[in-house]
Amino acid sequence: MSTATAAATHDDHEHVHYTTTGLDNRKIAVWAFIGSECMLFASLISTYLIYKGRSRVGPFPHETWTSPTGEVFKPILNIPVTSASTFVLLMSSLFMVMALAAVENRGKPGYGGLKGNSKFWLATTALAGTVFLGFQAFEFTSFVHEGLKITTNLFGSSFFTLTGFHGAHVTVGVLWLLTLLAIDMKRGLTPKDTLVVDICALYWHFVDVVWIAIFTLIYLIQ
Amino acid sequence: MTTYASSAPEQTGIWSWITTVDHKRIGTMYLFTALFFFLFGGLEAGLMRVQLARPNQAIISAEMYNQLFTMHGTTMVFLAIMPLSAAFFNYLIPLQIGARDVAFPRLNAFSYWVYLLGAVFITFPIFFHIAPNGGWFGYAPLTTNQFSPGANIDFWVMGLQILGISSLAAAFNFITTIINMRAPGMTLMRMPMFTWMSFIVQFLLILAFPAITIALVFLLFDRFFGTAFYDIAKGADPLLWQHLFWVFGHPEVYILILPAFGLVSEILPTFSKKPLFGYNVMVYSGIMIGFLGFGVWAHHMFAVGMGAVADTLFSMATMLIGIPTGVKIFNWIATLWGGQIRFVTAMKFAIGLVGLFTIGGISGVMHSSPPADLQQTDTYFVVAHFHYVLFGGSMMGIFGGIYFYFPKMFGRYMDEALGTWHFWLTFIAMNLTFFPMHFSGLLGMPRRIYTYDAGQGWEKFNLASSLGTLLLIIATAIFVINFFKSRKGGLPAPQDAWGAATLEWSIPSPPPEYNFARIPIVTSRSPLWDLKHPEMSSGAAHADADPVQVASANAVPLREETEHHTAAELGIPMPLNTVKPLLTALGIVIMFSGLMFIHLDHFALAMAVSLSGAALLIGSLYAWLFSPLE
Amino acid sequence: MSDHASHAGHEVHEHPDWKQYKWVALILFAITIVEVWAYYIPAFVASSAFVPILLVMSAVKFSIVVAYYMHLKYDNRLFIALFVGPLFIAMFTITALLLLFGKL
Numbered sequence: 001m002s003t004a005t006a007a008a009t010h011d012d013h014e015h016v017h018y019t020t021t022g023l024d025n026r027k028i029a030v031w032a033f034i035g036s037e038c039m040l041f042a043s044l045i046s047t048y049l050i051y052k053g054r055s056r057v058g059p060f061p062h063e064t065w066t067s068p069t070g071e072v073f074k075p076i077l078n079i080p081v082t083s084a085s086t087f088v089l090l091m092s093s094l095f096m097v098m099a100l101a102a103v104e105n106r107g108k109p110g111y112g113g114l115k116g117n118s119k120f121w122l123a124t125t126a127l128a129g130t131v132f133l134g135f136q137a138f139e140f141t142s143f144v145h146e147g148l149k150i151t152t153n154l155f156g157s158s159f160f161t162l163t164g165f166h167g168a169h170v171t172v173g174v175l176w177l178l179t180l181l182a183i184d185m186k187r188g189l190t191p192k193d194t195l196v197v198d199i200c201a202l203y204w205h206f207v208d209v210v211w212i213a214i215f216t217l218i219y220l221i222q
Numbered sequence: 223m224t225t226y227a228s229s230a231p232e233q234t235g236i237w238s239w240i241t242t243v244d245h246k247r248i249g250t251m252y253l254f255t256a257l258f259f260f261l262f263g264g265l266e267a268g269l270m271r272v273q274l275a276r277p278n279q280a281i282i283s284a285e286m287y288n289q290l291f292t293m294h295g296t297t298m299v300f301l302a303i304m305p306l307s308a309a310f311f312n313y314l315i316p317l318q319i320g321a322r323d324v325a326f327p328r329l330n331a332f333s334y335w336v337y338l339l340g341a342v343f344i345t346f347p348i349f350f351h352i353a354p355n356g357g358w359f360g361y362a363p364l365t366t367n368q369f370s371p372g373a374n375i376d377f378w379v380m381g382l383q384i385l386g387i388s389s390l391a392a393a394f395n396f397i398t399t400i401i402n403m404r405a406p407g408m409t410l411m412r413m414p415m416f417t418w419m420s421f422i423v424q425f426l427l428i429l430a431f432p433a434i435t436i437a438l439v440f441l442l443f444d445r446f447f448g449t450a451f452y453d454i455a456k457g458a459d460p461l462l463w464q465h466l467f468w469v470f471g472h473p474e475v476y477i478l479i480l481p482a483f484g485l486v487s488e489i490l491p492t493f494s495k496k497p498l499f500g501y502n503v504m505v506y507s508g509i510m511i512g513f514l515g516f517g518v519w520a521h522h523m524f525a526v527g528m529g530a531v532a533d534t535l536f537s538m539a540t541m542l543i544g545i546p547t548g549v550k551i552f553n554w555i556a557t558l559w560g561g562q563i564r565f566v567t568a569m570k571f572a573i574g575l576v577g578l579f580t581i582g583g584i585s586g587v588m589h590s591s592p593p594a595d596l597q598q599t600d601t602y603f604v605v606a607h608f609h610y611v612l613f614g615g616s617m618m619g620i621f622g623g624i625y626f627y628f629p630k631m632f633g634r635y636m637d638e639a640l641g642t643w644h645f646w647l648t649f650i651a652m653n654l655t656f657f658p659m660h661f662s663g664l665l666g667m668p669r670r671i672y673t674y675d676a677g678q679g680w681e682k683f684n685l686a687s688s689l690g691t692l693l694l695i696i697a698t699a700i701f702v703i704n705f706f707k708s709r710k711g712g713l714p715a716p717q718d719a720w721g722a723a724t725l726e727w728s729i730p731s732p733p734p735e736y737n738f739a740r741i742p743i744v745t746s747r748s749p750l751w752d753l754k755h756p757e758m759s760s761g762a763a764h765a766d767a768d769p770v771q772v773a774s775a776n777a778v779p780l781r782e783e784t785e786h787h788t789a790a791e792l793g794i795p796m797p798l799n800t801v802k803p804l805l806t807a808l809g810i811v812i813m814f815s816g817l818m819f820i821h822l823d824h825f826a827l828a829m830a831v832s833l834s835g836a837a838l839l840i841g842s843l844y845a846w847l848f849s850p851l852e
Numbered sequence: 853m854s855d856h857a858s859h860a861g862h863e864v865h866e867h868p869d870w871k872q873y874k875w876v877a878l879i880l881f882a883i884t885i886v887e888v889w890a891y892y893i894p895a896f897v898a899s900s901a902f903v904p905i906l907l908v909m910s911a912v913k914f915s916i917v918v919a920y921y922m923h924l925k926y927d928n929r930l931f932i933a934l935f936v937g938p939l940f941i942a943m944f945t946i947t948a949l950l951l952l953f954g955k956l
Contacts (some may be wrong), residue, residue, distance in 0.1 A: 010874040018741070020404040023928055025325040029398045031931045032428060035938030036390065040432035042942035043466060046949040047440070048449070056457045083888045086913050090884065101870065101891045115870070150449050154457050157449035161439070179844075209914045215884075216910035221903055222890050389890055401930065429941055465952065469945060516941050520952065 030199045034206045041210050044165055045217060048158040055153035059146060062222040073183075076148055077219055078132050078139065085135030089170075092128030093208045095121050100201045104194045119184050125176040125204065129170050136167050159218070166214060169207045176200050241799035242326035244735055248334050249313030250631065251307060253624075255338055256305035257705075262345070263297035264698060266290045268691055271655075274749050275688035287672035288355035289374070295358025297377065297708035299478065300385050301341045302806060303612065306339070306620045307481035308389075311396055311420050313631060317733065318414045319728035320405025320742045323555045323797065325398035329391055332803035339811040344381025346375065354378030357670065361442075362452035363669040367445050373821060378443050386431050386438075387810060393427035396420065405725070407744035407786035411505070414724045414747075415498055418505050419484030419711035422512040423477050423548040429516065430473035437466035446820050461526060476515045478612060480508060482575060482619025483550060487596055489572040489626050490554055492722040494561025497748060507546030507553075514543045524597045525599045526590040533592040540590035544583070549578055566720075567641030571622030574649055578614025582607055585660070600670075603663025609656040619703070621648070628705075629719035633731045634712030640704040647697035655690030658683035717782065723748035736794045739787065742780045749780045802846035809839030876920045883909050 019025065019149060059073040059215025066072050101123035105111040106118070140160070143149075150160040180200055183189060189197065239247060270290050272731055273282040277833040282290070312330065316323055324330050347353045355374045400421045405414070413421070431445040440451035450456035452463055491498045498504060520528060528536075546800045554576050562810070563569070585607040589595045621644075628636045662683040667674065674680055718727040725742055726733075727750055746752050789796045812835030819828035885908055890896055919925040924932055950956045 001919070014647065018406075019402045019950050020406075020408070021402055022931060023402060023930065025398045025402050028401050028930070028934070029325065029394045031934040032394050032397045035934050036394075036428035036432055038427050038935075038938045038942040039945070040436060041431045043436035043469070046946045047436070047462065047466075049955055050462065050952055050953045051457075052955070054457045077860060079888060079891060080867075083884065087881070090880045091877065093917060094873060097873050097921050101873075111952065113542070150443070150447060152450075154450050157440075157443070157451050161443060161449070161451075196895075202922055205917055206922075209917050212910055212913045216887065216906050220887055220906055222897060427935075429938055433945075459953065461953075469949075516945065517948070528952060569885060 024195050025101075027195060027202075028203055034202065037206065037210075041213075043164075044162045045213065048162050048218060050157045051154040055155045057153050059143075059148045059152070059155075061079055061155060061159070061218075073147060076143055076146055078142070079219060080137060081135060082215065082219050085132050085139075085213065088128050088135070089132045089211050090206055092125050092132070093205050095125040095128060096201050096204050099125055100194070100197050102198045103189045106189075106191055118189055119181060122177055122184060126174050126181065129174040129177065129204075133167060133170055133174070134164065136170075154160055162214065162218070166207070166210060169210070172205055173200075173204050176203065188222040223799065238799065239799045240804060243323075243331045243797045243799060243803075245312045245316050245324050245737075246631075246733060246737075248330055249309050250310075251334055252309035252312055252337070253631075255341065256302050256309060257702075259297050259301035259325055259341060260303075260306065261698065261702070263294050263302050264695065266294040266297065266348075269697055270294065271688040271691040273672060274674075274684050276685065277674050277681055279673055282672065284672045285355065286351065288670075289348060289351070289353040291670055292354045292357050292360075292378070293345070296344065296354065296382075298356060298612070299474070300382065301345070301654030303478050303616050303620070304389065305337055305341075307420075307423070307478070307616075308333075308392060310416070310481060310620075310623055310627070311392070311423075313627065314726060315396060315399055315417055315420055316403065316726055317630075317729070317737060318417045319400065319403060320725050320738060320744060321399065321403035322737050322741075322794065323641065324395050325403055326395045327659065327797040328800060328803050328851065331800075333388045333392035333395065333809055335804045335807035336384060336810060337809055339497055340381055340384035340388060343811060343815065344377055345386060347377045348616075349499055352377070354381075359467055360463075362437075362444070362469075363454055363458070363460055365453050365463075366439060368453075373818060375441075376445060376818060376821060379392070379438050379445065380817065383438050384811055384814055386435050389427050390431050393424040393431075397428070400424070401539050402533055405742050406746055411502065411644045412681070412744055412747045415487035415501070415504060416481070416484035418836035419480040419487070419508055422508050423480045426473040426477050426512050427517065428478075430470045431479065433466050434470035437463055437470070440466075442817075446817060455511045461523070462528070462810070464523050465520070465524065468522045469516075472519040472521065473512070473515045475611075476511055478616050478618075479579075480511070482616045482623070483508070483789065484627070485619045486554065486572045487625035488722070488724065489568050490557045490624050492626075492720050493566060493569040493572075494558050495564075495721075496557055496561040497723070497751075498553070499556035499559075500549075501527045501747060507549040508692045510546040511543060514539060514546070518543060521590060521595070523801050524595040537590050541587060544587050544590075547583055551576060551583075566625070567636070567638055567645055568625035568720075569624065570642070570645040570649075571618050573623065574645065575615055575618040578610055578618060578649075578652065580613075582610025582614055585610065598663065598712050600668055601663035602659040602667045602669060605669055606656050606659035606663060609652075609659070613652055613656065618648075621645075624705075626720065628708065628712075628731070630726060630731050633715055634708055635715050635719065636712055637704050638706040640700055640707075644697055644704060647693060647700065651690045651697055653690070655687050657692060658686040658690075662687075673738050710745070719810075721754075722753045725749055725780070728753075728780060730786060734786055734789070735796060736789045736792065739792055739794075739835055744780065750782075751781070753780050769821050797851050798849075800849065801845070802842050802849070805842035806839055806846060809835050809837070809842060811838060872920055876916050879916060880913055883913050 021028075044085050052061075058067065059076040061077045062075050064072065064074055098115070102111060102118035102121055104118050106116060143156075148156045148159075150156050178201065180189070180197060183193075233805070239251065242248065267290075269282060270287065273279055273287060312324070315321075344354070352372065352374050354360070354377055356370055356378065360375065360378060363369060365378075395510060400413070400417060410418075440449070443449040444451050444453065450458055452458050452460075454460060487498055487504060518531060518536055518539045523538045524533055524536075558573075585603070589598060589604070589607065625636050625641055662680045665679050665683075667678070667680045667684075673683075715731050718728045720727070725738075725744070728742065729737060742749065751758070813832050814835070816828050816830070816832030816835055819825075819831060855882065887906060890902070895903055918935070925937065947956070
């Protein structure tokens with residue numbers, strides 16, 4: 001949220017303020033924020049699991065459903081597609097650490113070429129995030145075509161809300177990455193900007209680990 | 223004793239308040255706004271008591287009564303007590319830990335503006351008789367479209383969502399401030415008890431608010447987009463809301479009380495001339511209360527039939543919380559024991575808290591037993607219980623805090639004679655109002671009924687409660703008169719107005735904008751007492767002081783600031799005033815308000831308003847992030 | 853929570869290196885393959901070991917991302933407290949809610 005970005009993106013006023021722990025305020029705030037987000041997703045995931053198997057009508061995630069009119073709805077979750085999008089998001093975390101390393105070690109030996117190209121890594125991370133969102137858009141629209149809307153049943157409501165919340169977090173992350181990319185293009189990120197990239201990275205990886213939990217709990221466990 | 227003559231604020235005028243990022247000014251704005259809503263919520267209660275004074279009255283309609291009790295609860299919890307605590311967080315935490323401001327001054331301003339705008343959003347519908355009417359805990363499915371058509375509940379859902387943003391943003395800010403802005407030598411176990419309790423409260427906030435945020439999102443989606451979360455016809459569980467709400471709601475109780483505990487823990491030692499008894503145990507019991515607070519929520523739901531195992535576990539966990547709370551009570555009493563007690567108004571309120579909170583605590587332990595709770599739940603007995611802890615506890619502590627810190631904030635003492643009247647009238651009126659509710663409750667009078675028949679034995683108790691409320695309003699009026707009179711004409715206060723022990727009293731009253739001309743170095747829990755009575759300072763407290771830091775302070779760990787300079791003269795960089803946090807807050811509120819038009823079937827208008835709110839939010843957020851702080 | 857005033861002023865920043873990053877990515881990839889593969893073995897899905905094993909695999913992925921990519925393993929202990937404390941309360945809440953609703 002705004003906490004982290006607050007003072008993050010401008011550093012032309014680099015006063016070295018005294019801090020008790022020697023750590024940067026922004027990093028403490030972003031970890032506190034991540035702690036809070038744990039409870040946010042805990043509430044969403046709990047609701048999904050509580051309502052699992054309680055929908056009165058289909059479509060269902062893992063089971064076939066025959067409607068009273070005789071229409072047959074296959075299990076709606078598309079594991080191959082979601083596995084692919086999961087893979088993309090996991091790899092985005094690799095790109096993110098590469099971006100951070102490139103900014104942190106700019107100019108150091110061994111960080112020339114592609115490895116030191118923070119713009120490339122920031123762009124690929126944002127791209128991977130966008131591809132993930134594309135997969136999600138595809139998944140949502142195909143679900144709607146197959147008869148599952150957010151209003152259809154408890155599964156639809158809790159599924160779309162949970163994954164939609166995650167998608168919204170990814171969207172914020174992509175915007176954040178693009179902002180960093182724009183700064184990098186404009187004036188170049190230097191090792192002094194490590195912290196600014198680091199807090200964005202922490203947020204991004206957190207969104208990734210939330211997806212790791214969602215993928216197992218919602219998609220794989222039946 | 224010197225210096226009343228201290229820092230006249232360097233900027234004046236309304237614009238300087240709108241754009242301020244100074245934690246003291248923001249704290250002052252919180253104080254005034256929250257006191258206004260405290261009065262407002264009190265008047266709502268007054269109307270209800272008029273209606274209930276005698277059986278079968280029809281002064282207020284049933285519908286209006288629903289709106290009044292809903293808004294009374296919502297106002298007191300979210301618009302009065304929490305922000306009153308926030309006023310003290312803002313004003314005191316940086317001063318107590320020896321910092322020049324909070325970690326994120328602009329975020330702090332943002333929190334206040336979101337609070338103010340959210341408070342207006344949730345309050346103004348009552349003037350049009352469309353205020354929220356589903357009770358302060360807004361149980362779904364009662365609050366779904368099916369049972370609550372109309373915009374009433376929409377204001378509540380979105381208002382609370384907005385207020386949650388304010389509390390969360392402030393909590394991240396104060397966590398960072400307390401962890402990272404402490405003066406050298408101010409170790410965690412040297413922090414003043416108010417800062418400690420506030421620290422715990424911030425963690426409760428960041429962990430409790432997400433649960434209600436999600437519960438409200440579900441309700442919002444159900445109401446606006448037809449989802450099934452609380453739709454029983456679609457298989458929803460009627461207990462989902464209750465669980466999510468109380469996962470938030472029980473920590474919220476400690477969010478309301480712990481700051482008052484902290485204030486009292488500052489007041490009692492000062493006026494007993496003794497250090498707080500059992501400091502460490504006070505800290506640990508505070509942490510214990512906060513931690514256990516997350517494992518007891520379902521004791522609010524014994525009546526729904528969760529089964530013997532769940533009832534037993536939650537009942538035991540609830541009884542367990544009585545232990546750290548009891549420890550605090552005994553420690554306060556032990557602090558008073560053998561002290562040189564000065565019975566000023568602040569002290570009266572502090573001792574009032576110790577007594578009255580204990581009564582509320584004991585009836586709380588009574589509820590922790592499911593069989594007893596089944597008799598008491600949803601009766602006036604419960605109303606009596608939580609008014610003893612919230613009025614007798616939180617508000618007594620906050621009043622004490624206001625009398626105690628008024629000299630620091632405004633450079634003048636509040637009037638003691640009026641204060642004494644205020645205290646005794648409040649004390650008598652409070653008991654006259656709430657004690658009879660124990661009886662009417664045990665006689666079976668349910669909460670939230672707008673009238674009742676004669677002949678059930680409830681009349682005299684209700685009359686007593688209503689008379690008590692009248693007296694409370696008079697007492698509060700005395701407080702308001704005292705507050706405004708003393709601000710202009712109270713006795714001038716020196717910087718160490720009461721002979722207290724902590725850092726905030728080492729700087730002028732009111733403090734200059736930069737707080738500390740030189741960041742103090744702290745070597746004990748009672749820095750100011752050490753300074754004034756070096757012969758009495760205990761060696762033990764110094765034993766773990768970092769020798770390097772003490773040496774660097776040239777063996778003068780703390781001095782009293784008696785001269786006043788401007789920040790520029792001292793070369794202290796101050797954060798720039800900015801209006802961007804306010805614009806960002808405005809964007810958020812407009813974005814939410816836009817949704818209201820969906821129910822009026824103006825979908826295009828709704829989108830237009832919401833999107834322009836979002837544009838304002840994003841635009842001013844970026845402008846904020848890309849402009850320098852200092 | 854401990855107080856870090858003693859070694860103030862210098863943040864320990866020993867990030868894991870490039871090689872570790874690649875290994876972590878590889879492990880994440882491998883576990884995900886195993887997870888999805890397990891999903892397609894009906895006999896295994898029907899067994900009582902399926903859910904615990906999947907949860908363990910997921911927890912491993914979760915932990916290595918937090919430990920290495922979020923460099924919590926190499927960072928100040930304060931951050932561990934800020935993350936693990938809330939995570940513990942969140943997991944307690946999920947478990948308690950599932951028990952209350954008869955899902956466990």
